Amino acid sequence: MSKLPDDYTPPSSINPEAMPFSCRWILSVLNKSISKTVLSLNSYEFSDATTSVYSWWQYQFCDIFIEAIKPYFVGDNTAFSSERKFAQDTLWTCLEIGLRLLHPFMPFVTEELWQRLPGVKSHTKKESIMICEYPSPVESWTNERAEYEMDLVESTVRSLRSLRAELLAKQKNERLPAFAFCQNEDVAKIMRSCELEILTLATVSSFKVLLSGVDDAPAGCAVENVNENLKVYLKVQGALNAEAEREKIRTKMDEILKYFLILFMNDKA
DSSP: OTTSOTTOOOOSSOOGGGSOHHHHHHHHHHHHHHHHHHHHHHTTOHHHHHHHHHHIIIIIIIIIIIHHTGGGGSTTOGGGHHHHHHHHHHHHHHHHHHHHHHTTTSHHHHHHHHHHSTTHHHHHOOSOGGGSOOOOOOGGGOOHHHHHHHHHHHHHHHHHHHHHHHHOSSOTTOOOEEEEEESSHHHHHHHHHTHHHHHHHHTOSEEEEEEBTTBOOOSSEEEEEEETTEEEEEEOSSOOOHHHHHHHHHHHHHHHHHHHHHHHHHHHO
């Protein structure tokens, strides 16, 4: 809420197509959460409804979106002026709709927070969240492509964080250079377009995208597979323990072989 000044005016309408990637994505997954929650409530599946709302708030809005838009608000960088305004509009929209979505399950705290949103009463023409309409999906917000790309970004960030945790046991706040080694141009294009999000969420000092067949894999790095089309590398400060890296790879290979052996035996049974 500190990113929304007291004189902030909410947008009269939202056009996701003109917005940055993270804004398009959060509106799309909000739309999906609204649909799941309404469907679950209509079916009296209250546990599923609360899980849907909680998952959006915690794992998508707070863990990803709020973190991803932080670079837009650092200092007074004019390069991010349009992104900053879009991020504010999306932030306000998500807070207002998210509070209404959560209201039946947490009535008192959502009322308190809703009343504190700048411009909320003039925008909704309502005096209380209790008499506002319950959220419904907005068809134009659905963006499967943005969701697919963010899934890939999340997987990339998880892999980089995993490498950082292994390499920087005592220096977890240190930032290291990172690389994405892509097997095809489509994946490389996604990595390039989402560079800022990956830099921010993975806490790395730099992020370079490499393409198989054009670039060589970086040397002196720890590596982890994200999927069959993407590997991530983290530049190690100092000597890399090659034997420890080989042992880690052997262990993963053994786990994969055991998994497929179990599947094979189950199919035979």
